Amino acid sequence: MLSRFSLALLTLLLTALLAFAWALLLFYTSPSLRPENVDWPRTLRDLSLCLAAFLLFATAAYLPVRRTIVSKLTIGFGLNFVGVWQALINDLVEPHWWPAEAISFLCIPVGLLIAALGLYQLGRAYRMNRLILGSYQQIERDLATVDQLTQLYNRRYFFTTCGPLFEQSQDDGLQPVVIGLRVLNLTELNQRLGLEAGDDILQRVGKAIRRYLRHGQIAARMGGRRFAVFLPDSTEHDADHLARQIVARLEHVLMTDARGEDLLVQVQINYHVGVAREEDTLETLVRRVGTDDTDTVKNPVL
Numbered sequence: 050m051l052s053r054f055s056l057a058l059l060t061l062l063l064t065a066l067l068a069f070a071w072a073l074l075l076f077y078t079s080p081s082l083r084p085e086n087v088d089w090p091r092t093l094r095d096l097s098l099c100l101a102a103f104l105l106f107a108t109a110a111y112l113p114v115r116r117t118i119v120s121k122l123t124i125g126f127g128l129n130f131v132g133v134w135q136a137l138i139n140d141l142v143e144p145h146w147w148p149a150e151a152i153s154f155l156c157i158p159v160g161l162l163i164a165a166l167g168l169y170q171l172g173r174a175y176r177m178n179r180l181i182l183g184s185y186q187q188i189e190r191d192l193a194t195v196d197q198l199t200q201l202y203n204r205r206y207f208f209t210t211c212g213p214l215f216e217q218s219q220d221d222g223l224q225p226v227v228i229g230l231r232v233l234n235l236t237e238l239n240q241r242l243g244l245e246a247g248d249d250i251l252q253r254v255g256k257a258i259r260r261y262l263r264h265g266q267i268a269a270r271m272g273g274r275r276f277a278v279f280l281p282d283s284t285e286h287d288a289d290h291l292a293r294q295i296v297a298r299l300e301h302v303l304m305t306d307a308r309g310e311d312l313l314v315q316v317q318i319n320y321h322v323g324v325a326r327e328e329d330t331l332e333t334l335v336r337r338v339g340t341d342d343t344d345t346v347k348n349p350v351l
């Protein structure tokens with residue numbers, strides 16, 4: 050089995066060889082035009098077209114894309130080259146043989162049609178590749194920044210993104226607020242209903258938080274059972290209202306236990322609203338609301 054490179058080389062060589070042999074045959078069998086009868090500008094134009102067609106033909110043969118597309122492009126541009134080559138010969142000799150006329154008449158349009166089909170498929174393949182690549186990149190980004198259980202951002206994303214936003218808000222004279230939330234009875238629920246049920250509860254917490262978020266507000270899972278919501282500009286009252294809505298939504302959650310029976314579960318969530326003071330940074334504010342891992346012991350609030 051020939052490699053792709055050898056097959057392309059063989060196709061090009063064979064076509065060039067046949068084209069020269071065909072030209073020799075026509076020059077040998079048909080009367081040549083006298084130099085004063087040759088339309089030199091037209092001949093030069095056909096010569097340039099011929100070179101361009103051969104270049105396209107060669108490029109198509111080596112394109113690193115699917116074989117079906119390569120063959121369409123190679124056949125299309127190859128026929129195109131044959132047609133233009135014939136037109137060039139016809140500029141220099143007077144062939145009284147119908148195939149010589151028919152070749153350029155047929156090969157150019159048919160070749161262009163096939164090449165256009167190949168180009169269309171190439172465009173589609175390129176678009177598909179872009180789409181696939183785009184979704185891979187999106188997945189990669191999501192895996193790096195989003196907590197897969199709750200679908201909220203992770204702690205790393207929270208600090209990287211909200212840090213500059215926090216400073217920007219302060220510079221603009223706005224009032225950044227952070228709400229810290231913590232599922233108090235997760236350990237107990239895990240023990241009573243199992244880890245899967247605990248995961249389910251965390252998922253519902255994520256969903257409830259996302260439900261009440263407004264544009265520009267960012268929520269993240271900061272630890273196993275701790276969450277933070279960043280509001281770039283808010284008041285204690287509004288943030289408190291938002292937190293109450295989230296907590297109220299999760300107060301009683303309907304779940305199914307291991308035996309398939311419905312169960313009303315009380316999810317206890319503690320929250321704390323932190324309004325930024327002038328001397329605050331995002332870190333100090335997050336620590337105050339008790340969502341930073343590093344401050345678990347020191348924080349008496351949550």
Ligand SMILES: Nc1nc2c(ncn2[C@@H]2O[C@H](COP(=O)(O)OP(=O)(O)OP(=O)(O)O)[C@@H](O)[C@H]2O)c(=O)[nH]1
Pocket residue numbers: 198235236237239243244245246247248251271272273274275342345
């Ligand atoms: N089902 C389930 N339980 C979890 C998960 N993450 C943490 N927990 C439980 O939540 C409890 C606290 O876990 P931590 O990882 O200490 O959570 P934290 O957010 O750091 O909270 P602190 O206890 O305040 O330090 C433990 O009982 C864990 O088993 C989780 O992804 N799924």
